[in-house]
Amino acid sequence: MTHDRPLVVVNDETLVDEILRLAAAVGCTVQRAPDLVAARPHWARAPLVLIDEQTLGGELPARPGILLVTKGPPALETWQRVFEAGVEKVVSLPDGEPVLVSTLADIAEGPGMPGGLVVGVVGGRGGAGASVLAAAIGLVACRQGDALLIDCDPLGGGVDLLLGAEGSEGLRWPGILVGGGRISLPRLAEALPALRHRGGRLPFVSCAREGDGPSGKAIASVVEAGRRAGHTVICDLPRHLGPEAEVVLERADLAVLVVPAEVRACAAARRVAAKMAERTGRIGLVVRGPAPGGLCPEHAAQAVGAPLLTSMAPERQLDRALESGQFEPRPRGPLDKAARLVLAEARAGLQMSQAAVEERV
Incomplete structure (x- = not known):
């Protein structure tokens, strides 16, 4: 089902390629939407939403689990919009790659299995x-x-x-x-x-x-x-x-x-x-x-x-x-x-x- 997959609303093609590469590495299938209008049917039900700074400039419907992916450290004005929009986490690539991999792997694998x-x-x-x-x-x-x-x-x-x-x-x-x-x-x-x-x-x-x-x-x-x-x-x-x-x-x-x-x-x-x-x-x-x-x-x-x-x-x-x-x-x-x-x-x-x-x- 599509709402079981993370939703990627990212316009920067370089970031999209990086997200898809890291998701593939941990076996996590994602769904893409070109903009917030197209993302609306999946917005509330997706386990995670990944956005970039361009998407951040729009009107984000409130929900938990919004993750902003940036190239390099965000500017001060970006941080201000992050707090206003209710973004849960900011990941700056390439330094934040392990965090993004871990987040996507959690979704791909689900909660840890008992008995390990x-x-x-x-x-x-x-x-x-x-x-x-x-x-x-x-x-x-x-x-x-x-x-x-x-x-x-x-x-x-x-x-x-x-x-x-x-x-x-x-x-x-x-x-x-x-x-x-x-x-x-x-x-x-x-x-x-x-x-x-x-x-x-x-x-x-x-x-x-x-x-x-x-x-x-x-x-x-x-x-x-x-x-x-x-x-x-x-x-x-x-x-x-x-x-x-x-x-x-x-x-x-x-x-x-x-x-x-x-x-x-x-x-x-x-x-x-x-x-x-x-x-x-x-x-x-x-x-x-x-x-x-x-x-x-x-x-x-x-x-x-x-x-x-x-x-x-x-x-x-x-x-x-x-x-x-x-x-x-x-x-x-x-x-x-x-x-x-x-x-x-x-x-x-x-x-x-x-x-x-x-x-x-």
Whole structure:
């Protein structure tokens, strides 16, 4: 229906082109009117009205949600007319482009969907199995609802290779032009590869074997888009915890640290846990077997200094499956059980946080 689309009453063709470009970038379809007379049938019912300074000079019918778009900062006399006309917001391009993108994206996507969840997974040492656990969590999550797996480690070899989906068509990080700011997940998801799994579908954003890895701003944009869309977003994070990992930890409902049941691995993981704690207080430890020296999970958690989520026995034939590109954790096997527990813990923590906010309100 036309009244569900923003109404553009702009005469400056340069501004019109910019508005249409930004609207297309977030999947927002607009309707245009050449003047206020032609706009009258849609004026009251459109979710947003965009005008320029020429339109501002006319008689604007009163309504909320009028946005003035200008080229450069408005003149003083323009501000005076803004207040008189009841304009709600002024956006000056190009500096105000992020504001306009965010406003249009809000309309395109509608209100945020409930259920959005962010889980970050970090290895306590190299080869700890963080990528494998992140992928397993993604597979469980996609069977339970909408999910998105994000590869944040450009030196990890690519999560598409781990999933056995390196031949799947779709963009990897080097081809995703996201510099930061608001993006639309439905638009992005159309370009992403996805893995079909037991009736579910897991779209993923993978690093490539060549090219640049993602920036922290790009990762933050994709994570936020997934959460707004109500997805469970699982992020495979690098151990060095640079900006790419920090933006996820700051947003994570649960940050999972994976450590083998080995004394030296726990010593390394303790330093990683301390760095994680600088960005989030929601850390849980997964201890992975075997334990060559008999180190029990509880003692490993004490050594690392992080609360124990669960321990995980070795997954039979996992290495062979990964080498052959057939990553398929056994139903009710160690990986599947650990992934289910991590998701349950993350959701329980999110519910407790939301309840605490509601009590304060």
